[in-house]
Amino acid sequence: KLFIMKVLLVLFASAFFINVNAQKMKEYKIEIAVKASKEKVWEVITNFENYPSWNSVLKMESNNNLIVGNKFKVTITQPNGKSSNFKAKAVSKNDFKSFSATQVVMLNWFFKATHSFIIEEVDEQNVVFIQKWELKGIIASLFRKKIFKELEIFKKMNRELKELVEQ
Numbered sequence: 001k002l003f004i005m006k007v008l009l010v011l012f013a014s015a016f017f018i019n020v021n022a023q024k025m026k027e028y029k030i031e032i033a034v035k036a037s038k039e040k041v042w043e044v045i046t047n048f049e050n051y052p053s054w055n056s057v058l059k060m061e062s063n064n065n066l067i068v069g070n071k072f073k074v075t076i077t078q079p080n081g082k083s084s085n086f087k088a089k090a091v092s093k094n095d096f097k098s099f100s101a102t103q104v105v106m107l108n109w110f111f112k113a114t115h116s117f118i119i120e121e122v123d124e125q126n127v128v129f130i131q132k133w134e135l136k137g138i139i140a141s142l143f144r145k146k147i148f149k150e151l152e153i154f155k156k157m158n159r160e161l162k163e164l165v166e167q
Contacts, residue, residue: 026141028148031130032158036165038121041129042096044165045117048072054164057157060088068093074103078153088115111137129158 034041044050048060059075068090077083088101091114098118105111118130131154135147 026135026144026148027132028135028151029130029132030151030155030158031128032155032162033122034127034129034162034165035125036127037125038096038119038127040165041119041127041161044161045119045129046099054160055157056160057153066090066093066099072101074101076153078150079156092116105137111135129161131158 044054046066048066051059057077059077060072061075062070062072071087071089073085074088075083075085086103088103090099091102092098092100096119098116100114100116102112102114112135114134116130116132116134118132120128120130122128133151135144
């Protein structure tokens with residue numbers, strides 16, 4: 001009986017720790033300096049139809065007007081050619097500055113990822129383009145390092161954006 005009580009206590013404590021830890025947000029951010037106006041960068045990153053012509057990493061479909069509240073299809077392609085598909089929902093839009101989309105798997109406590117595209121204006125012809133992910137949930141807690149390693153591919157997208165808009 002005492003053994004069963006100890007096992008149950010350990011399981012309860014573990015579940016509590018995982019749940020508390022899962023609610024803490026994990027953040028990952030990459031950025032690149034770009035010699036272009038915020039308007040030019042905004043035009044490129046919000047034109048989802050044109051992504052295949054310059055972006056080898058990310059494809060977004062079915063929300064070309066970037067309407068907050070609308071869901072759209074996202075495809076991420078890894079260097080080995082494998083791709084992952086999921087649905088995201090546009091959750092914010094601030095013209096020429098930022099937009100964000102969220103993906104939820106099951107419920108927020110299990111996995112929630114918010115991906116933000118941010119343009120910070122340095123001056124009229126220079127910006128810093130930032131991609132930021134905020135991850136929450138048990139999956140984010142358990143697989144944070146693996147997820148962050150997977151997100152490294154977006155550095156390539158940033159370089160491709162820079163090359164395109166600096167032409």
